[in-house]
Amino acid sequence: MAIFVRAKSFLSSSLRSLTRSQRCNHTLGERGLQAELYSGMAPAPNPALRPIDTSKWKKIQASKVGISLSMISFPSWIVLKILHKGGFEAYLVGGCVRDLLLNRTPKDFDVITTANLKQIRKKFHRAEIIGKRFPICRVHIKGSIIEVSSFETVARHDADKEKALSSLIPKICDEKDLIRWRNSRNRDFTINSLFFDPFTCNIYDYNGGMSDLKSLKLRTLIPAHASFQEDCARILRGLRIAARLCLSFSKDTERAMYDLSASIGGLDKFRLMLEVNYMLSYGAAVQSICLLQRFNLLNILLPFQAAYISQHRATKNSMMLMKLFFNLDKLVSCDHPADSSLWVGLLMFHLALVNNPQDALVIWTFASVLYHGNWKEGVEFAREYTKLEVKFVPEISAFSETKSDEDLAKEVAQFASLVQDSVGVLTETSNLFESMSRYPFSACSGLVFVPKTTAKNTAKLFDLMVEDIRSFINGRGRMSPEINFHLLGIGDPCETRFVLGKIILETMKAGPRGDATEIGNDEKDLQPKATEEILSNNEIPGKKVKKNAPSSFIPDGNRGMLKKQKLVDDDTATKNQEMVTKDELNDLAEKHQEFGKTCKLSENKTNSMQGKISEKEEKSKKDKEKKSKKHTKVVEKSKHHVALHTVSKKQQRVVRELNLREEDEMDNLEKVLGKEEVKERTEEHKGRAGKERSGVSSLSSLFR
Numbered sequence: 001m002a003i004f005v006r007a008k009s010f011l012s013s014s015l016r017s018l019t020r021s022q023r024c025n026h027t028l029g030e031r032g033l034q035a036e037l038y039s040g041m042a043p044a045p046n047p048a049l050r051p052i053d054t055s056k057w058k059k060i061q062a063s064k065v066g067i068s069l070s071m072i073s074f075p076s077w078i079v080l081k082i083l084h085k086g087g088f089e090a091y092l093v094g095g096c097v098r099d100l101l102l103n104r105t106p107k108d109f110d111v112i113t114t115a116n117l118k119q120i121r122k123k124f125h126r127a128e129i130i131g132k133r134f135p136i137c138r139v140h141i142k143g144s145i146i147e148v149s150s151f152e153t154v155a156r157h158d159a160d161k162e163k164a165l166s167s168l169i170p171k172i173c174d175e176k177d178l179i180r181w182r183n184s185r186n187r188d189f190t191i192n193s194l195f196f197d198p199f200t201c202n203i204y205d206y207n208g209g210m211s212d213l214k215s216l217k218l219r220t221l222i223p224a225h226a227s228f229q230e231d232c233a234r235i236l237r238g239l240r241i242a243a244r245l246c247l248s249f250s251k252d253t254e255r256a257m258y259d260l261s262a263s264i265g266g267l268d269k270f271r272l273m274l275e276v277n278y279m280l281s282y283g284a285a286v287q288s289i290c291l292l293q294r295f296n297l298l299n300i301l302l303p304f305q306a307a308y309i310s311q312h313r314a315t316k317n318s319m320m321l322m323k324l325f326f327n328l329d330k331l332v333s334c335d336h337p338a339d340s341s342l343w344v345g346l347l348m349f350h351l352a353l354v355n356n357p358q359d360a361l362v363i364w365t366f367a368s369v370l371y372h373g374n375w376k377e378g379v380e381f382a383r384e385y386t387k388l389e390v391k392f393v394p395e396i397s398a399f400s401e402t403k404s405d406e407d408l409a410k411e412v413a414q415f416a417s418l419v420q421d422s423v424g425v426l427t428e429t430s431n432l433f434e435s436m437s438r439y440p441f442s443a444c445s446g447l448v449f450v451p452k453t454t455a456k457n458t459a460k461l462f463d464l465m466v467e468d469i470r471s472f473i474n475g476r477g478r479m480s481p482e483i484n485f486h487l488l489g490i491g492d493p494c495e496t497r498f499v500l501g502k503i504i505l506e507t508m509k510a511g512p513r514g515d516a517t518e519i520g521n522d523e524k525d526l527q528p529k530a531t532e533e534i535l536s537n538n539e540i541p542g543k544k545v546k547k548n549a550p551s552s553f554i555p556d557g558n559r560g561m562l563k564k565q566k567l568v569d570d571d572t573a574t575k576n577q578e579m580v581t582k583d584e585l586n587d588l589a590e591k592h593q594e595f596g597k598t599c600k601l602s603e604n605k606t607n608s609m610q611g612k613i614s615e616k617e618e619k620s621k622k623d624k625e626k627k628s629k630k631h632t633k634v635v636e637k638s639k640h641h642v643a644l645h646t647v648s649k650k651q652q653r654v655v656r657e658l659n660l661r662e663e664d665e666m667d668n669l670e671k672v673l674g675k676e677e678v679k680e681r682t683e684e685h686k687g688r689a690g691k692e693r694s695g696v697s698s699l700s701s702l703f704r
Contacts (some may be wrong), residue, residue, distance in 0.1 A: 057177065058205040062196065067100050069198055075144040076109035080198055082123055083148075088115040089176065090199075093149075094187065095241070097194040097203065100244065101213060105335040107282060111148045112183065112195075131573065151179055181206045188227065188234045189241070190219050204516050218247045224256035232263040236275040239295065243279065243287035244334075257295050259573075265300055265447055272449040273340070276301060280343040283333040285325040300445045303467065304425060304435055305347070307442035308354065320392040321350050327506045331483065331499065338499070339491030341458045344426065344450060345500050348458065350395075351422035355435065357397035361386045362411045364508060369412070369465065370501025373474030379405060390511030410469050416465035423459050424448040461497055474498065 062068070069077070072092070083090040090113045096106035113120065117137050121127045126140040137148045180195050187193040190212045195204040203210075212219050218238055220227040228235055235257050241247065249257070264272070279288035289309075292298040298306035305321060312319045324346050332338045364386045369378030383401070386564050403411070424431035429446045436444045464472045476494040483502075487495040490636070 003637055007457075009655070028478045043261055056208065057181070058203075058210060060203045060205065060210070062201045065203065066103060066194070066690055067201075067203070069201075071100055072198060073106075073109050073144070076111065076146055077198070078141055079124075079146045079148060080141055083111070083113050083115060083120070084120075086115065086123055086345055088119070089115050089197075090114075090181075092198065093183075093194070093197040094192045097196045098191045098209075099334075100196070101203075103196075105333065107334040107337075108280070109146060109208065111146060112151060113148060114151055114179070115150045116150050120150065125186075128267075138435055151183055177204075177206075182206055185221060187221055188231070189235060189314055190221055191241075193221060217250055218242050218253055219250040220256075224250070224252045225260065227258050228260045228263070232260060233267055233271055233275060235260065235264060235295075236272075236279075236297075239291045239297070240275065240279050240288060242283070243291050244284040246287070253347065261295050261297050262300070264297065269449040269451070272301065272447075273451060273454075275414055276449070277340045279334060280325070280328075281338045281340060281530070283329050283337075284328050285320060285343065289322070289325065294466055299443050300447060301449070302347075303442065303444040303447075304351065304432065304439075307436065307439035307444075311439065311440065317393050318391055318511070320353070320395050323392075323507045323510055324350060324503060327503045327510075330506075331503070332488075334481075336485040336489070338488050339496065340454055341461070341491045341496050342488070343497060344423075344458045345461060346453060346503065347426060347494065348419050348422045349500075349504065351435070352418040353395040355422070355438070356415070356418050357394050359398045359400050359403075359411070360390050360396050360508075361400055361403055361408065362415055363390075363396070363504070364413055365408055365412050365505035366465075369469065369499045370474070370497045371474060372501075373476050373498065375409070375470045375472050381407065385509070388509070388511070390508055392511055396511075405470075413466055413469045416462040416469070420459045420462050420466065423455045427452050427455045454643050457491070457493075461493055461500070464663075564607055 026329045072080075076092070076096075080090045080092070090107055090111060092100075093112045094110045099106040115123070115128050120137040120139075124139045124141065127137055129137050134149075137150075139146045142339055184193040184195070184206045190207045190209040192209070193205075193207045194209045196202075197204070201600055207221055208219075218241060220234070220238075222230075229671075238249075238253065238257065239676040241250065245247060279285065280294075289298065289305075292301065293306060293309060298309070306322060309319065325343075328338075328343065328346065332342075361382060362384035365379055369375055372378045372381060386399075386401055389399065402502060425435045426432075427448055427450055429448055432446060432448055433444060436442065461538060474494050474497055476498055483499060484492075484495050488499055
């Protein structure tokens with residue numbers, strides 16, 4: 001909460017410092033525009049006049065709020081540059097501008113341009129137009145996908161609204177401002193309605209988004225009930241943004257979320273899967289689950305998990321489910337997301353445990369084999385740490401250390417089969433109702449939204465363990481203990497198994513503390529406070545945030561991520577210090593005097609030899625330095641060679657394909673932008689990536 005208050009006060013002071021001259025130089029006069037017309041609403045006979053004060057429209061220099069061009073991803077910058085060179089206006093828009101202002105890594109960079117979709121597609125080698133209601137152009141460039149929308153699309157979609165507003169628009173108005181303002185009125189939240197022009201380095205704010213960002217508040221652009229009736233998926237999107245950024249809600253927005261929460265049951269299953277994946281795969285799963293439960297949405301989306309949380313909150317038992325997602329949040333982030341198969345696998349694992357509690361040794365072995373990639377190392381690791389008493393109820397049934405390898409292999413293979421079977425609860429309504437018999441007094445909507453293809457691929461992760469676990473080999477090879485986030489993001493089975501095992505082992509390791517993972521009972525609490533109450537020991541996933549340009553919005557560049565608190569007991573530390581007696585001190589003094597006498601005798605001889613030796617030492621040092629440099633180069637090459645050979649054939653094929661694509665794209669880019677500019681931007685972004693990349697410590701070190 002202290003971080004929330006400090007960030008809020010700093011934002012207030014930083015925005016107050018912006019002078020009035022930074023506002024847009026508009027001459028609209030005092031004539032206001034009449035009330036906006038909202039699509040999807042019942043037509044009102046005589047809408048009230050709501051003048052818009054254009055003096056509140058702001059144009060702010062990006063450098064004054066800590067944004068620099070180097071913070072834009074290289075693929076996004078290429079798209080912007082190509083469109084700009086083609087004679088079109090091009091801007092970054094939406095959540096990426098918001099995240100840059102908060103000095104966070106954007107999930108993605110969305111571009112909007114004055115070019116129409118066909119013109120956009122012609123400008124790029126690999127691009128396709130998708131979508132029916134709001135079509136966009138997806139541009140594939142340097143291994144990334146950049147979504148590019150057109151001002152023309154939105155204007156055409158809201159033709160009736162545009163026609164009604166055309167008579168209300170003053171004659172004296174900057175055309176570019178008018179285009180941006182019209183588009184901004186179709187956004188979901190004020191903080192997502194900001195535009196960033198990277199060529200003039202200006203940020204445009206037409207709806208008070210900067211002010212809401214300053215106060216850490218989520219507010220809809222139009223009345224919240226109307227906004228959510230227009231698109232109820234905005235409720236889920238709002239919860240996701242609030243969870244990741246620790247935002248509070250405006251009263252209007254919060255009330256509408258409660259009133260219209262049931263409407264999300266009518267959303268398309270693909271849309272639901274998309275929104276839930278954004279919540280759970282990008283580093284804010286615990287906070288997202290907390291908010292879904294608070295607004296009565298978890299019992300619609302994941303009723304079994306909602307019933308589990310409600311029961312454990314009442315009994316104040318430690319929640320294994322929340323610990324699993326807590327450890328997931330520590331590993332993934334917006335710039336290093338996971339494929340949906342990871343969180344689906346965690347839900348399957350937990351479902352199997354709740355319905356079929358297991359011996360602690362079986363769970364340790366199951367997770368350890370996934371992590372180590374083979375039976376022998378997995379069993380050795382599990383037997384070493386199974387002595388730790390784990391207090392998860394009802395998931396852990398017993399604690400045994402004397403099982404034979406043969407019996408253990410049978411039980412682990414049987415449990416892996418149960419994990420595979422539990423996928424039906426996420427994909428079949430009948431299986432969901434059957435599992436809910438465990439919680440007879442909990443509501444169940446019967447909604448299932450996980451695609452069967454995703455469920456099938458996740459179940460395949462455990463095939464090798466079911467067939468013959470003793471000969472199980474993950475196929476990841478002896479790669480580095482660091483996570484390969486590219487492979488994890490595309491759902492590589494070997495990498496997903498490795499990370500799944502890591503999360504379960506870390507959860508089991510945390511079990512002996514008996515920490516109760518709870519969701520705040522007070523539904524009126526602000527989000528930052530509710531987030532703090534998720535875990536009883538106040539542990540919030542503390543990520544290593546990338547260090548971008550200093551932001552005037554965030555002093556430490558790390559708002560929203562509450563740091564882990566560590567308590568140090570000074571009294572116990574001083575008691576453990578070794579004390580030296582007086583007799584020991586006297587003995588040491590006598591020995592020191594004798595040693596001093598011998599040193600004086602040899603001092604004269606040493607001085608006479610020093611001159612001769614110093615010359616030889618300098619030469620030998622230089623020779624050693626040269627040899628060491630050569631040696632390090634040879635070692636680095638050999639390490640790289642070994643690493644390549646330890647990677648599986650499938651992973652080598654993926655890397656080769658990506659390299660070929662990148663070479664083709666680089667050739668095309670050099671033709672458009674010029675060889676020197678492409679080279680300069682590539683080196684710049686490689687340098688930033690090298691500084692920002694943080695390693696993941698090996699799991700074994702956590703148990704030392």
